[in-house]
Amino acid sequence: MIDLKSMYSQSQEQILKQFNVQQAEGLNDQQVLQNQKKFGFNTLTEEKSKSVFKLLLEQLNDALIYVLLGAVMITLFLGEWVDAIIILVVVILNAVLGVYQEMKAGNAIAALKQLSNPHAIVKRNGQTLEINTSDLVPGDLVILEAGRNVPADIRIIEAAHLQIDESALTGESLASPKTAETLSSKTDLGIGDLHNMAFMSTLVTYGRGVGVVVGTGNSTEIGKIATIISEEEDRKTPLEIQLAELGKTLGKIAIGVCVLMFGIGYFQGREVFELFMTSVSLAVASIPEGLAAIVAIVLSVGVTKLARQNSIVKKLPAVETLGSVSVICSDKTGTLTQNKMTVTQFYTFSDALIDDFSTIKTSSSQCLAKGMFLASDATLEDDVATGDPTEIALLMFADDLKLNRQKLTDSYPRIGELPFDSERKMMSTCHLLADETREIYVKGALDSILLRSKYVLENDEVIPLTDVHRMLIQEAAEKMSDHALRTLALAYKRENSDIPKTQYENDLILVGVVGMMDPPRLEVKDAINEAKQAGIMTVMITGDHKNTAMAIAKELGIATDNKQAISGVDLRMIAPEKYNDTVTECRVFARVSPEDKVNIVKAFQSKGNIVSMTGDGVNDAPSLNAADIGVAMGITGTDVAKSASDMILADDNFSTIVNAIEQGRIIFNNIKKSVLFLLSSNLGEVITMLIAVVAGMPMPLIATQLLWINLITDSLPALALGLDSGSTDVMKEQPRKLSEGFFANGGAAKILIAGVLIGLVTIFGFWHGYNQHGYSPFDSNVPQNVLEYARTLAFMTLVSCQLFMSLSYNSIHHTILNGGLLRNKYLIGAVVVGFLMQTIVLYIPFLAEAFHLQPLHGEGWLWILGLGLIPMLLNEMVKLFRK
Numbered sequence: 001m002i003d004l005k006s007m008y009s010q011s012q013e014q015i016l017k018q019f020n021v022q023q024a025e026g027l028n029d030q031q032v033l034q035n036q037k038k039f040g041f042n043t044l045t046e047e048k049s050k051s052v053f054k055l056l057l058e059q060l061n062d063a064l065i066y067v068l069l070g071a072v073m074i075t076l077f078l079g080e081w082v083d084a085i086i087i088l089v090v091v092i093l094n095a096v097l098g099v100y101q102e103m104k105a106g107n108a109i110a111a112l113k114q115l116s117n118p119h120a121i122v123k124r125n126g127q128t129l130e131i132n133t134s135d136l137v138p139g140d141l142v143i144l145e146a147g148r149n150v151p152a153d154i155r156i157i158e159a160a161h162l163q164i165d166e167s168a169l170t171g172e173s174l175a176s177p178k179t180a181e182t183l184s185s186k187t188d189l190g191i192g193d194l195h196n197m198a199f200m201s202t203l204v205t206y207g208r209g210v211g212v213v214v215g216t217g218n219s220t221e222i223g224k225i226a227t228i229i230s231e232e233e234d235r236k237t238p239l240e241i242q243l244a245e246l247g248k249t250l251g252k253i254a255i256g257v258c259v260l261m262f263g264i265g266y267f268q269g270r271e272v273f274e275l276f277m278t279s280v281s282l283a284v285a286s287i288p289e290g291l292a293a294i295v296a297i298v299l300s301v302g303v304t305k306l307a308r309q310n311s312i313v314k315k316l317p318a319v320e321t322l323g324s325v326s327v328i329c330s331d332k333t334g335t336l337t338q339n340k341m342t343v344t345q346f347y348t349f350s351d352a353l354i355d356d357f358s359t360i361k362t363s364s365s366q367c368l369a370k371g372m373f374l375a376s377d378a379t380l381e382d383d384v385a386t387g388d389p390t391e392i393a394l395l396m397f398a399d400d401l402k403l404n405r406q407k408l409t410d411s412y413p414r415i416g417e418l419p420f421d422s423e424r425k426m427m428s429t430c431h432l433l434a435d436e437t438r439e440i441y442v443k444g445a446l447d448s449i450l451l452r453s454k455y456v457l458e459n460d461e462v463i464p465l466t467d468v469h470r471m472l473i474q475e476a477a478e479k480m481s482d483h484a485l486r487t488l489a490l491a492y493k494r495e496n497s498d499i500p501k502t503q504y505e506n507d508l509i510l511v512g513v514v515g516m517m518d519p520p521r522l523e524v525k526d527a528i529n530e531a532k533q534a535g536i537m538t539v540m541i542t543g544d545h546k547n548t549a550m551a552i553a554k555e556l557g558i559a560t561d562n563k564q565a566i567s568g569v570d571l572r573m574i575a576p577e578k579y580n581d582t583v584t585e586c587r588v589f590a591r592v593s594p595e596d597k598v599n600i601v602k603a604f605q606s607k608g609n610i611v612s613m614t615g616d617g618v619n620d621a622p623s624l625n626a627a628d629i630g631v632a633m634g635i636t637g638t639d640v641a642k643s644a645s646d647m648i649l650a651d652d653n654f655s656t657i658v659n660a661i662e663q664g665r666i667i668f669n670n671i672k673k674s675v676l677f678l679l680s681s682n683l684g685e686v687i688t689m690l691i692a693v694v695a696g697m698p699m700p701l702i703a704t705q706l707l708w709i710n711l712i713t714d715s716l717p718a719l720a721l722g723l724d725s726g727s728t729d730v731m732k733e734q735p736r737k738l739s740e741g742f743f744a745n746g747g748a749a750k751i752l753i754a755g756v757l758i759g760l761v762t763i764f765g766f767w768h769g770y771n772q773h774g775y776s777p778f779d780s781n782v783p784q785n786v787l788e789y790a791r792t793l794a795f796m797t798l799v800s801c802q803l804f805m806s807l808s809y810n811s812i813h814h815t816i817l818n819g820g821l822l823r824n825k826y827l828i829g830a831v832v833v834g835f836l837m838q839t840i841v842l843y844i845p846f847l848a849e850a851f852h853l854q855p856l857h858g859e860g861w862l863w864i865l866g867l868g869l870i871p872m873l874l875n876e877m878v879k880l881f882r883k
Contacts, residue, residue, distance in 0.1 A: 007214050008194050009185030012157040015212050019139035023157065023210075026123035026141040035137035042136040042152055042216035044226045070251070070287075091292065120151035123210075136213055144198065144209040153215030154198040156180050161207035161419050163388060164198055166191070167333055168617040168638055169221065170543035174341065174486070175205045175388055177422060190568050190591045191221060192543055201618060206377075206388055225594050225640075228622035238610065239320040239671070242741045243295065246675070254286045257686060264693055286686050288678040288710060291718075295671055298722035302667040310650040311660040312634065318646040320671065321629050322664025324610040325536060326735035328657065329601055329627065331615035332542035332549055334636045335654060336556060337518040339616075341393035343400070344519060345485060347476035348512035349458035349469065357400045363460050365401060368512045371441040371490045373398040373405060374412055375429045380405075390488070393516050394443075412439065418501055424448060428504040438495040440504050446477050446489040446513055453491050453510040462509055469510070477513050484551030485515030517548070525556050527655035532557070535734035536661065539587055539604070541597050543619060546590035559587040568592035571600075580606045597623035608737065614649075614657060616641050631657055666726030668736065669812075674718040675742045676751055677809040681714045681802045683755025684871075688762040688798065697777040698787060700766040700794040705851055708841070713799050713834050717806030720826035724810065746882075750812070753878060757871035758801045765797030765867050766790050785854065792853045793860065796838060800868025803834045808875045815876050 007015065021027055027035070069091065076084045120133045123141040133151040136142070142154055144162065156162070162178040170176075170192040179195050191199065198204075198211055200220040217223055299316040306313055313319050333339050345355045350364035372394040378387025380395040398405055415438075416430035426444030433439060442449060455462050456469050477487045491508035528538045538558050542549050546567050553559040565588035574582050583589075583603035589596070597613075601623050604611045613620070613627035616637035621644040624630030632645035633652040642648050649656050685706060692700050743751070769790030770777050777790070810821050821827070841847045843855055856864070 004191075004194065004197065005185055005189075007155045008183045008189070008196050010155075011182045012180060015155050015157065015214070019212055019214075021139045021141060021212065023141070025126045027137070027139050028125050031139060032124065032135075032137055035139055036135075039138055039216055039219070041134045043134050044217060044223055070254070121145070121148075136216055138213050138216060140213040142211050142213055144204050144211060146204050146206055146208070148204050150198045150200055150202045150204065152200050152213045153220040154211035155214045156196050156198055156209050156211040158210035159207070160209065161421060162204070162209040163206035165203045165205045165389070166199065167339070169199055169202055169619050174390065178207075178209060179422065180209075190543075191593060192591060222618060225618060225622055228594065228598060228625075238324050238736075239295075239668070240317045246742065250287055257286050257690075261690070261693055268696060286682055288682050288714070288718075291675065291678055294674055294678075294715060294719050294722055297719060298667065298671055298674065301723060302663065306647075306660055306663055307650075309659055309663070310634075310653065310656050311663075312648040312650055314646055314648070318629060320664060320668045321610065322612070322647070322661050323666070323668040323730075324736045325612045325629060325661050325664070327537050327539060327604045327609045327611045328531060329539045329541050329597075329604065329611055329613045329623070330654070331613075331617065331620050332540050332544055332552060333518060334616040334633060334652070335614050336524050336540065337520050337552060339518060339636055341389040341486075341516050342519050343393055343397035343514045343516045345480055345483075345515040346397075346512060347473060347480075347514075349456050349472070350460075351512075353476050353479060361401055364457050364511060366403070367457060367492070368490055368514065369394075369398045369401040369403055370408060371492050371511060372443055372488070372514065373403065373408060374414070374431060375427055375441040375443040375490070390486070390516065394488075394514070397514065416501060416504075418504055420444065424505075426452075426505060428501075430501075430504060436496075438498065439492060440495065441490065441492045442505050442508055443488055443490050446473065446487055449489040449491050449508065449510065450474075452505045453508040455507075455509040457509055457511050465510060473510070473513060477515075480513070480515030483515070483517075484545075484548040485517050487513050487515050489513040517551075520552055520556055521654060524654045527658045528557055530655075530731065531658050531661070534658075534661070534731045536658075537587075539589070539600075541589045541592060541600055541613075541623070543592060544590060546588075549588050549590040553588045564588060565590060568596050571596055579603060594619045594622045598626045601626045610735065612657065612661075614654070616652075620644075662731050663726075665730040665733070665736075666724075669726060669730065670722045670724050672742050672747070673721040673724070673809050673812060676747055676812070677721055677806055678714055678718050680751045680754035680805065680809075681758065682710070683751055684758025684762065684798065684801065685709065687755055687759025688766075688794070691759060691763050692766070692777075695778075697766070698782075700762065700791060701798070702791070702852060705791070705795050708851065709795075709799060709802070712837060714802060716830040716834055717803060717809075717827060720824065720830035721806065721809055723826045724824045747812075750875075754805060754871060754875055757874055758798065758805065761801055761867050761870050762794050762798040765863065766794035768863060769793035788852050789854045792842070792856065793863065795851075795853065796842070796856065796860075796864045797867045799834065799838050800864045801871050803831045804868045804872040805875065806831060808872045808879075813879065813882075815879050 010018070016023055020031065072084050072088055072091075118133060119130050120136055121128060121130050121143040122136070123129075123143065128143065136152050140152075142151060144150065144154075144156075144164075150164065156178055157180050159178050159180045163175040164178055165175045170190075176192065177195065178198065181196060183189065183194065183196055191197075198209070200215075200222045215221075215223070218227060296316065299319050302319040303313045303316060306319065330336055345353060346365065346368060347353045348362065348364035348368055350362040354365070376387075376391035376394050378385065378391035378395055380392055380399075385392045385395075395405065398408075412431035412433065414429050415432045418424075418426075418428040420427035424444070425448040426442055428440060428442045430438055430440045442452070450470060450473075453465050456465050458469075473489075477489075480487050490511045490513070492511060493508050531538055538556075540549055540553050540558050546565055550559065550562060550565045553565070559565065564586055566582075566586045568589070568591045571583070571589065571592065579599070580603040583600055584607050589600055592600070597620065601611050601613055605628070610628045612629040612631055613623045614631040614633075615621075615624055616633035618638055618640045620632075621638075621640045624632060624641060624644040629647060630645035631647045631649060632641040634642070634648045634650040635652040637648070637652075647660065685701070688700055692698070741747075767777055767790075769792065770779075770782070770786060773786045773789065775782050775786055806827060807816055807821060810816070810824050810827055841851055842853055848855065
């Protein structure tokens, strides 16, 4: 990696000597070969993309999947081939959905590689050549021209009005003026302040220059970003972590239940083979086989829904992570702001300070807009603009004041000009009018133009410039500067005949001053306020200047006090042990580097926050990659930012992030409802089996029946719970903590209560099946048809309990009457379909025979429906009691 300080602080002669290059000749062929062997090609090292097979293995590397694969082995051992195939299909479906989303994600390093221009103009062997940028080597003399990308990191040794748009790298919306002068080595300057350096992938917008290549490939600033991205470890989302923990827990429970059952049965003196089959059946009962597929489907549906709302999510688990976000770290330029300079205020001696352009304009304001347009080189046609962003803003200003730019161009042909330079801080153009007179318009820094002005335009009259005029216009400019506006003044004069260019800027008539900025997006303030009400903090991270960033932050409600802002230079001076505490107290981070952005994100993460980072530039890519949720802009975002992100905003609308967070919260709540329902149902099955075994009864349910319930009857309501449209109340809650899992806030108690109720009611149904025929479950020599009838009653009672209980789970805290049940038509449909499928299994002979069931008559159905309602009604009473 190059030491930037050693480059910008050395003189041009020292740089040329260091790379052993003659300014008039450039490198010779031998030097090029030597440097190429030493430094390699000017390309970025790409990370090898993962194969489909490897992606598939990664999807299968999950504790819950291991549990399901264990269930496949058990069912195969039991000879239940159909059940084994169904579970295997669930596993494959889950993996395929994950791989599909991964395949859609791009490679950030590859996108970085595409940024560089394919050709560069260099001087070699005393000749000017156009070569592939990949062939550039340190020491090459590169010629920079307007419209070309900078092909490598370059120390500038010649600059003629050179300006470079570095917004993609620094986040600063204004083009950076460049110079060949040596900068001081006493200050640790940020990238945006290195005015004698040009960086790979930035765009020359004005002028020309010559520079020495000092960094190529991974040694460039872009290369550093590529390295940061490639070295960043993949972080698991909260949902992935919780599902992995749940899978491990279920696996342990399944093993524990098997051991417990076997131990109890062994001491009861039961037959070993029967005991083993019973233990295996109970293990099957404890595993919610449909959970993995349900979660994958719910997330996929969430991805589709978000896509319709302009949020394109690249990885399925990222959907849920959105709901956990507690901090949004946002880039300023192009994300919070419009990424286009705009005149927001102007002052003339006739208009005073104006910020509402819809008010009546005086001739002075018309003169100000006309002169600013005529003294510009930018173009703007049908929203397609070229040139310096500041000058584009002046063209838009002319449009705002209803000037006909084409008519002005025709009526005021330019016949002479003095280009802007850093010493004069002005630009002048001379125009020939129809009556052969000349009008000269001069735009530039107010202080410079004041020194050249002798008159002012006030109320359509040209009068002498006084100290009062100076005070008034300087006060107006200071007010603009207080709002972080960049000011630009205009003066003009008329001449009856041709004059030399040296006289263009003497005895001017001062017209006024404009203030411009990159304004906030209109919808952002409301979105930030909504996020604040939802307990989500918004933080601005930008490469722009501190004052500019703070002005925008105050306007948007991100920060209120200047103490909440810190610059990158000050950030890097903080002691490591105080870094995280200091960072998390700030709300605005200005003039920061890509590395700083990553460290800021990690500081907030260290405090237990789930961090979203939004951005659109190359400089945002490492922090997008490091954040829990990286959000790139779809329209203005670079390919690099999009590739490094987890989500892309198709409309570049900051408020879309807040909408996506709302959907993320709803999706997590839905998944939690599904998980709690499935685990309650499975616990009911386990308790049913345990009570029977401990009490010495026959098994109330066989393995085939348990698998049918887990894969079909349970899964439909669980899936329907996952598809609930949710309530807007979720945005009135605080963000979910990282440590908060499925069992938090009474989740474990809810599972236990529901599971115990379902288990007890099912055992009662099993006992009642015997009792109807005059037998007891503890009797010996019970006829097979009685046992099958009792199991049928237990099977149907269990399913009835679960289907009715799912209605109660539509809202974890609210009762059925006020929990929005009618909103979830999927759930009502799932319950109806569930009962219909149970009827089909019960009354189609070959299915009834396969599941060892007997048909039920009217009284049996009344018992099933009556018993099935008991757990749901008691659960609703618990909700009311808690309330």
